[in-house]
Amino acid sequence: MTALLEVEDLKVAYGKIEAVKGISFTVDAGEIVTLIGTNGAGKTTTLRTLSGLLKPAAGRITFDGKPLGTVPAHKIVALGLAHSPEGRHIFPRLTITENLQLGAFLRTDKAGIEKDIQRAYDLFPILGERQKQPAGTLSGGEQQMLAMGRALMSQPKLLMLDEPSMGLSPIMMQKIMKTIAELKSEGMTILLVEQNAQAALSLADHGHVMEIGKIVLSGSGQDLLHDESVRKAYLGED
Numbered sequence: 041m042t043a044l045l046e047v048e049d050l051k052v053a054y055g056k057i058e059a060v061k062g063i064s065f066t067v068d069a070g071e072i073v074t075l076i077g078t079n080g081a082g083k084t085t086t087l088r089t090l091s092g093l094l095k096p097a098a099g100r101i102t103f104d105g106k107p108l109g110t111v112p113a114h115k116i117v118a119l120g121l122a123h124s125p126e127g128r129h130i131f132p133r134l135t136i137t138e139n140l141q142l143g144a145f146l147r148t149d150k151a152g153i154e155k156d157i158q159r160a161y162d163l164f165p166i167l168g169e170r171q172k173q174p175a176g177t178l179s180g181g182e183q184q185m186l187a188m189g190r191a192l193m194s195q196p197k198l199l200m201l202d203e204p205s206m207g208l209s210p211i212m213m214q215k216i217m218k219t220i221a222e223l224k225s226e227g228m229t230i231l232l233v234e235q236n237a238q239a240a241l242s243l244a245d246h247g248h249v250m251e252i253g254k255i256v257l258s259g260s261g262q263d264l265l266h267d268e269s270v271r272k273a274y275l276g277e278d
């Protein structure tokens with residue numbers, strides 16, 4: 041089986057600073073793959089490159105059989121790759137419904153869009169309860185739910201989530217992680233970037249540990265969760 045996403049020897053630089061120094065990994069349809077690692081490891085840069093916001097300096101990205109390297113961001117969404125960015129970037133003055141509609145900007149099937157908005161409300165009932173309110177009134181965790189719901193509105197084949205648990209209370213974090221597991225059980229493919237290694241590895245089929253622009257360790261989520269070096273460096277164990 042060919043992978044849904046294949047990243048080969050990807051390098052990305054900001055001017056002279058090489059933030060991603062030649063990484064390779066794949067994501068198969070239906071699996072959760074996670075990138076973990078400390079601040080500045082290059083995880084966000086990787087996702088931003090996959091979604092077309094940054095151009096690779098070298099390497100190959102193949103998504104659903106097509107090369108992505110120079111495809112612009114809006115066309116990448118159309119190909120089926122959606123990105124829920126770090127820091128959420130919702131539109132605070134627009135209502136929750138309007139934020140969700142924006143996620144469907146490439147679609148013209150009104151009935152389908154309406155159905156998917158209802159599905160976002162089923163997935164995150166709080167969004168349905170407050171659908172007419174400005175999104176800026178939502179709590180941090182609820183805004184994260186909206187960002188995920190909005191990314192799903194493009195009907196992606198691959199959903200990329202950047203730090204969905206950042207700044208959330210433990211209860212809110214559990215809710216978000218539960219929803220990620222639910223999406224996977226419905227067949228969604230997910231590339232998850234997380235600082236919370238415990239939560240991410242518990243959910244993931246495969247994980248990659250990034251340090252200063254490189255992948256230094258790869259394995260199944262469970263193997264990495266029990267790896268001594270990962271436990272010391274990322275799970276706070278002595």
Ligand SMILES: Nc1ncnc2c1ncn2[C@@H]1O[C@H](COP(=O)(O)OP(=O)(O)OP(=O)(O)O)[C@@H](O)[C@H]1O
Pocket residue numbers: 054057059077078079080081082083084085086126235
């Ligand atoms: N716009 C930018 N201009 C210059 N350097 C940048 C820029 N964005 C990120 N970097 C640098 O690139 C490196 C990788 O950053 P990146 O944000 O991808 O890491 P990360 O693993 O996602 O960490 P974090 O969790 O803190 O976002 C860091 O050294 C960072 O300072």
